[in-house]
Amino acid sequence: MRHSKLALIILLLGIPVASLFYKMQFLGIQVVPEKASNFWSVELSINKELPREFSVDYQGAPIMPIPSLNKYQRIKDLKLNGESLSVDAPPESKDYVSIELIEGQPADSVLSFQIQPRNAQMAQRDPVENLQRSEKKAYLSLEGYTADELVHLNKLKDTLIFPSDDKKTKFDKFFYYLADEIALKHDSRKISDVTELSSGSFLAQARTLVGLSRLSDIPARVIFGALFLEPKPAKPVRYTRVFLTEVFINGQWSPYLPEKRIDGQLDGDQLIFCRNCESQATMLENDNILNLRIEPVKYDPISSEEQLSRLETMSPFWASLSLHRLPLSVQAIILGIILVPFGTIAISFARVILGVETFGIFMPILLTLFFLETSFLFGFLFFAIVVLLGLGQRYVLDRFYLLAVPRLSILLSFTIIVYLLFAILCLRLDILTETQRSLSYFPIVIITVFIEKLSLSIMEEGPINTVKTAIGTFFVSIICYGLLAVSWLKTFFFNNPEVILFSVGMNMLIGSYTGFRLLELLRFKEVDEDNAINFK
Amino acid sequence: MLSTLSRLNRQGVLGNNKRLREYILPLNKRRYYPLVDSKHLTTKVLQDNNIPHPETLGLVHSVSQFKKLHPLLKDATSFVVKPSRGAMGNGIMIVEGIQWDEKRDNTILRTTRKDEISFQEFTYYLSLILSGVFSLDGTTDTVMFQQKINPHPALQNICHRGIADVRIILFHGFPVMSMMRLPSKESGGRGNLHQGAVGCGLRLKDGTITFVTQHNRRIFNHPDFPDVVLKDREVPYWESIINIAAQCGEVFPLAYLGVDIVVDPVLGPLVLEVNARPGLSIQIANQKGLVGPLKTVAALDREGMSLAEKINFSRNNF
Numbered sequence: 001m002r003h004s005k006l007a008l009i010i011l012l013l014g015i016p017v018a019s020l021f022y023k024m025q026f027l028g029i030q031v032v033p034e035k036a037s038n039f040w041s042v043e044l045s046i047n048k049e050l051p052r053e054f055s056v057d058y059q060g061a062p063i064m065p066i067p068s069l070n071k072y073q074r075i076k077d078l079k080l081n082g083e084s085l086s087v088d089a090p091p092e093s094k095d096y097v098s099i100e101l102i103e104g105q106p107a108d109s110v111l112s113f114q115i116q117p118r119n120a121q122m123a124q125r126d127p128v129e130n131l132q133r134s135e136k137k138a139y140l141s142l143e144g145y146t147a148d149e150l151v152h153l154n155k156l157k158d159t160l161i162f163p164s165d166d167k168k169t170k171f172d173k174f175f176y177y178l179a180d181e182i183a184l185k186h187d188s189r190k191i192s193d194v195t196e197l198s199s200g201s202f203l204a205q206a207r208t209l210v211g212l213s214r215l216s217d218i219p220a221r222v223i224f225g226a227l228f229l230e231p232k233p234a235k236p237v238r239y240t241r242v243f244l245t246e247v248f249i250n251g252q253w254s255p256y257l258p259e260k261r262i263d264g265q266l267d268g269d270q271l272i273f274c275r276n277c278e279s280q281a282t283m284l285e286n287d288n289i290l291n292l293r294i295e296p297v298k299y300d301p302i303s304s305e306e307q308l309s310r311l312e313t314m315s316p317f318w319a320s321l322s323l324h325r326l327p328l329s330v331q332a333i334i335l336g337i338i339l340v341p342f343g344t345i346a347i348s349f350a351r352v353i354l355g356v357e358t359f360g361i362f363m364p365i366l367l368t369l370f371f372l373e374t375s376f377l378f379g380f381l382f383f384a385i386v387v388l389l390g391l392g393q394r395y396v397l398d399r400f401y402l403l404a405v406p407r408l409s410i411l412l413s414f415t416i417i418v419y420l421l422f423a424i425l426c427l428r429l430d431i432l433t434e435t436q437r438s439l440s441y442f443p444i445v446i447i448t449v450f451i452e453k454l455s456l457s458i459m460e461e462g463p464i465n466t467v468k469t470a471i472g473t474f475f476v477s478i479i480c481y482g483l484l485a486v487s488w489l490k491t492f493f494f495n496n497p498e499v500i501l502f503s504v505g506m507n508m509l510i511g512s513y514t515g516f517r518l519l520e521l522l523r524f525k526e527v528d529e530d531n532a533i534n535f536k
Numbered sequence: 537m538l539s540t541l542s543r544l545n546r547q548g549v550l551g552n553n554k555r556l557r558e559y560i561l562p563l564n565k566r567r568y569y570p571l572v573d574s575k576h577l578t579t580k581v582l583q584d585n586n587i588p589h590p591e592t593l594g595l596v597h598s599v600s601q602f603k604k605l606h607p608l609l610k611d612a613t614s615f616v617v618k619p620s621r622g623a624m625g626n627g628i629m630i631v632e633g634i635q636w637d638e639k640r641d642n643t644i645l646r647t648t649r650k651d652e653i654s655f656q657e658f659t660y661y662l663s664l665i666l667s668g669v670f671s672l673d674g675t676t677d678t679v680m681f682q683q684k685i686n687p688h689p690a691l692q693n694i695c696h697r698g699i700a701d702v703r704i705i706l707f708h709g710f711p712v713m714s715m716m717r718l719p720s721k722e723s724g725g726r727g728n729l730h731q732g733a734v735g736c737g738l739r740l741k742d743g744t745i746t747f748v749t750q751h752n753r754r755i756f757n758h759p760d761f762p763d764v765v766l767k768d769r770e771v772p773y774w775e776s777i778i779n780i781a782a783q784c785g786e787v788f789p790l791a792y793l794g795v796d797i798v799v800d801p802v803l804g805p806l807v808l809e810v811n812a813r814p815g816l817s818i819q820i821a822n823q824k825g826l827v828g829p830l831k832t833v834a835a836l837d838r839e840g841m842s843l844a845e846k847i848n849f850s851r852n853n854f
Contacts, residue, residue, distance in 0.1 A: 352553060456669060465730065514558060516551040521540045523752050524549050526820055 005512070012505030019498045027315045032492050033307050042226075043293040044273075045110040079112045131219060131248060139219035139248065144278045145191075145211055152195040153211040160212075167218050168249055174212045178205055178258035189285075203285050205258060206243035207278070219248035223255065224284045225272040226294060241292055243281065244272075304331065307495070323494055331494075336372070338493045341503040343368060343480040348510040350479065355517025356472040359453045367477035368484055370446045376481065382422050383447065412448045548825030550816055559707075559830065563791035564812050571788060572810040575620045575680055582807055585787045587780060589807045590616070590798075593681040599666060602659050606636065609681060616685075617662070619670040620678040627670030628726070629661060630684060630698070648697050648725050685806060688799040690772045694718050696760045697725030702738070702777055702797045702805075705814055705826070708838055709785035711778055711850040712829035714738040715821040716745070716771060721760050729817045734758050736766060737822035741851045743774030749821045777805045782847050784810055792830075829854045 023029040131139065142150060160177055161170045178194075185199035194200035194208045206222045213220035227242045244257045254264040273284075283289050304324040311319035319325075323334060343365050350356040350364075358364050371379035397407055457466040483489065493499055516524075544551075550559075571577050582589040593615055594608040609615065613634070619627040633646040643655035653661075662679050664670070671677040691700040698719035705713045715735050719725045722732030729735050734755070737746040748755050748766050757766060771777065781795040784807060794814025797805050819825055832853065841849075 355552070512557070514551070514554040516541060516544060516549075517553060520551050521537060521544065524544055524551075524816075524820060525540060526749070526752060526754050527544065527547055527549050527823055527825065 005508070009505050009508045009512075012501050012508065016496070016499045016502040020496060023315075023318065023496070027318065029311065029314050029318065031496055032488060033310070033495060041112070041114050041294070043110065043112045043291075045291045081110055130251070136219055139221055140214050140217065142211070142214055145207075149191045149211065150215075152192050153208065153215055156195045156208075157212050157215050161216065167216065170216045171213060171218055171247055171249060174209055174216075175256055175258055175263060178209060179261055182258065184259050201285070202241075202243040202257075202259065203281050206245045207281070209245040209256065209258065210278075213245070213247050221246050222278045222281055223272055224281065226292060227257075227260065241285070243285070304328070323497060335490055335494055336369075338497070338500075339484045339490055340365060340369075341500045342489065342493065343484055345503050345506045345510070346479050346483055347476055348507050350472075350476040351517075352510050352513055353518065355519035356476055357469045358473040358476055359450065359457065359469055363450060363453065364473050364476035365480055366446045367450065367473065368480035371477065371481045372484055376485075378426070382419070385418065385422065408448070408452060411451060415448050415451070544825070548827035548831075549819055550826040550830070552816060554827075555816060559792045560813055564793070565789065568789045569812050572790065572793065572812045573621055574678075575618060575622075575809065576678065578810050579680075581787055582784075585783070587783050587787065587807055588803065588805065590685055590803075591683040593683060595620070595681070596662060596666070596679040599663055602662065605659075606640075609634065610636065612681075612683075614684040616682040617665070618680040618682055619665040620680050621668075621671035621675070622665075622677070627665055630725075632684075685798045685800045685808075686802070688772055688801050690770075691716075691718075691799065694758050694761055694764055694766065694769075696721045696723075698723075698727060699798055701727050701808060702743075702771060702799075703814065703818060704778065704781040704795050704797065705818060706781060706785040706793050706795060707830050707833045708791050709782060709843075710829075710833045710836075710838075710846050711740055711781055711785075712833060712854055713818050713822055713824075713826055714740055714743075714778075714781075715818045718758055720750070720758065729815070735817055735821035737818075738771060740778070740854050743771040743777065745769045745771075747821060747823045749817075752817065752820050754820075754823075771799070773799055773805045778847055778851070779843075780805050780807060782843050785846075786843060 020031055024031060145153070156177075157174075160173045165173070181198055182194055182205060183199045184202070184205075185193075186201050188194070188197060188199045189201050189204050191200075191204060191208050191211065194204050200208065203222070210220040210222055223244045223246050225242055225244065227240050242257060242260075244255050244262065246253050246255045256263055308319060308322060308324045311322055311324070323331065326334070347358075347361070347364055351358065351361070367383075370383070373379070374382065397410060454466065454470065457469060571581055576592065576595060579589060579592050593612055596602070596605070596608075614630075614632045617629040617631065622628065630648040631645050632648060635644045637643045640655055643658075645653050645655070645658050647653055665677055665679045668676045685699055687695055687699045694700065695718050700716055700718050702714060702716050704711050715737050717727040717729060718734040718736065719727050720732055720734055724731065727733050729749075732750065735749045737749075738744065739746055745766050745768060748757065750759065758764060777797050777799070780797060784795045785793070788810055790812055792812075792814075794811040795807060796809040796811065798808050799805050816826070829850075836849075838846075
């Protein structure tokens with residue numbers, strides 16, 4: 001019996017996990033489908049007042065780097081100074097370079113656009129085969145380096161490589177030296193800092209790697225972009241501006257960033273703004289000159305149609321079982337109740353493990369549904385008022401010696417009257433207008449049942465015990481509310497209803513617990529073995 | 537917290553989850569619950585087996601029977617009104633006197649809760665019971681009129697209003713723990729421990745008080761009678777009480793049960809109620825856990841043991 005129960009629990013917990021794993025790994029189905037509008041909002045602005053030291057370095061008007069479209073990126077709402085720029089269809093260009101420089105833009109220009117960093121599947125580019133002569137010359141040029149810098153670079157190069165090494169080996173040695181030995185330090189901006197102090201900024205490290213490559217006859221360039229550290233929604237925005245090195249080896253350009261161990265392949269976490277930008281690099285590095293702001297755009301759940309058509313292509317079997325097939329009205333009801341089994345885990349936990357007393361077993365989940373139906377603030381306020389009124393009128397009705405059923409019916413009428421008054425009051429005060437629309441018959445039934453239980457409890461158990469139980473009921477329903485209000489969970493359960501088995505397994509597990517309830521430790525605290533010894 | 541947990545485990549304190557999972561659910565068969573949940577079925581079992589219990593004056597099943605109240609109760613000067621399916625003493629009203637009037641509405645009753653109530657108030661209360669307000673599962677109920685038990689003089693001066701009762705927990709017919717519940721002002725004359733009644737642990741051997749508790753905490757005297765020493769006070773008729781309790785263990789087909797017994801000065805010990813899910817506060821009143829005695833009984837070779845042998849074993853071992 002014990003073994004069969006254990007096997008059943010493992011099965012109930014294992015089936016949903018296995019199913020999710022299978023869907024994700026083998027069918028490539030997202031367990032929480034996201035709408036394709038997972039965009040990041042990016043805003044670039046160049047400060048009008050260029051500091052003197054940069055204005056000397058910089059020749060001509062400030063340059064606004066615009067990421068050009070390529071087939072691996074999607075950009076929308078591209079605006080320059082509030083005016084839309086046309087977004088062309090992805091060019092079939094073989095060149096991976098994604099920068100178009102608009103020269104002569106006014107210095108206070110603001111560029112904004114939205115981009116999908118995660119969806120940008122940066123596949124391996126088509127090989128370029130050979131660089132044009134002029135290009136090769138530009139990418140091998142050491143003009144941007146001072147004589148002093150070249151001395152440092154040459155010295156470093158000689159210690160790292162043998163002249164007999166092939167180009168790839170040479171570059172790998174440079175890359176791993178920087179990756180292993182050089183620490184990231186944002187105020188170490190010189191090449192000498194990298195070679196002598198073993199620390200450097202992203203730009204100093206990129207210039208070092210480009211310099212070392214060019215000295216070894218490897219075409220290389222500095223690229224500027226942003227690195228999303230945690231490009232997830234609902235998390236604080238974390239990104240950093242970076243300078244990477246791109247080198248041309250074996251007929252193709254490959255990006256490298258020693259600090260983040262990016263070696264040859266970019267993923268969606270990198271947004272490239274401009275390539276071959278050494279001349280503007282110091283300006284791009286400075287936050288006072290180039291201001292960069294990146295924020296995630298809200299996630300939207302996917303529409304049923306969209307998800308169904310996705311599923312059809314991935315797995316017709318799962319598509320045939322999908323709840324997305326149901327009519328939208330039925331889907332809305334299912335979305336309302338799909339998390340109830342999950343909420344029961346919280347109830348079981350609160351009662352069996354914590355030992356919290358509640359009015360009945362399912363009153364907390366009913367209250368949770370009440371809060372969800374009405375919104376928490378509306379629900380809570382209405383609940384408090386109705387409970388007070390319900391208790392008051394209960395004492396009034398007691399004087400008339402009415403039988404139980406008619407009394408409950410009167411209570412229901414009172415509740416509806418208060419509900420209507422409360423709705424009108426909210427409208428008059430122009431508050432909670434959103435919840436106004438969500439008034440439905442369901443909460444009234446819940447609240448009436450609750451009042452009946454509450455008033456009986458006051459009569460039978462006295463006010464103190466009733467308040468204790470009421471607090472317990474609130475406590476559990478608020479925990480359930482916290483769980484059930486998570487829209488992500490709702491989408492997850494809706495798309496993977498087999499997870500309900502998990503809650504059955506969890507309830508079986510909790511139901512098998514025979515240890516003390518947490519509150520029993522307080523209750524039995526006084527049972528003392530010393531007393532027991534005296535007793536014998 | 538962990539130290540409390542390990543102390544309670546060492547002490548063999550039985551928690552609610554273990555009580556349900558290891559004793560009540562597997563050992564008390566659901567089909568026998570009505571025998572103890574319905575007081576008039578309990579009375580029938582007790583009657584059939586000649587176990588002393590308060591006499592039932594009558595039953596009322598519907599509002600239409602209210603007109604028969606006068607012939608039913610006219611000879612009783614005092615009686616107890618009970619919901620047949622009530623739990624934890626809920627819904628019990630003790631009527632101490634009744635003045636019948638020709639006009640029914642002028643009839644006045646004297647109760648322990650309110651001094652005087654009108655006949656209208658009385659029948660309203662009965663209708664509440666019938667509608668299931670006090671029943672275990674909220675379904676419609678039956679009103680029981682029972683003979684009123686008078687407090688024994690030895691216990692009268694330690695009870696506020698109501699009557700003291702002795703709760704004995706039986707396991708496979710063996711008494712394993714016992715306590716006495718004394719009504720207090722706070723509990724409104726009722727014996728419910730969670731409403732503030734005083735719980736006294738009793739030695740199974742001789743029925744003397746060991747520890748006194750209220751609200752799960754140890755105290756030394758009844759809060760309403762601070763001058764009365766409770767420790768070592770003896771419960772009258774202990775031999776009979778433990779005997780009657782053990783008899784209940786034989787006639788009710790439940791392995792784990794609680795028997796509530798009251799002592800009337802004239803009638804002696806009477807079984808008031810039998811409970812299939814007796815509470816756990818008895819452990820606090822006795823300052824010891826139930827797990828030890830329960831395990832001892834479970835491990836015993838109980839086959840062929842007589843009632844007297846079971847009682848003797850319990851009195852000598854628990």
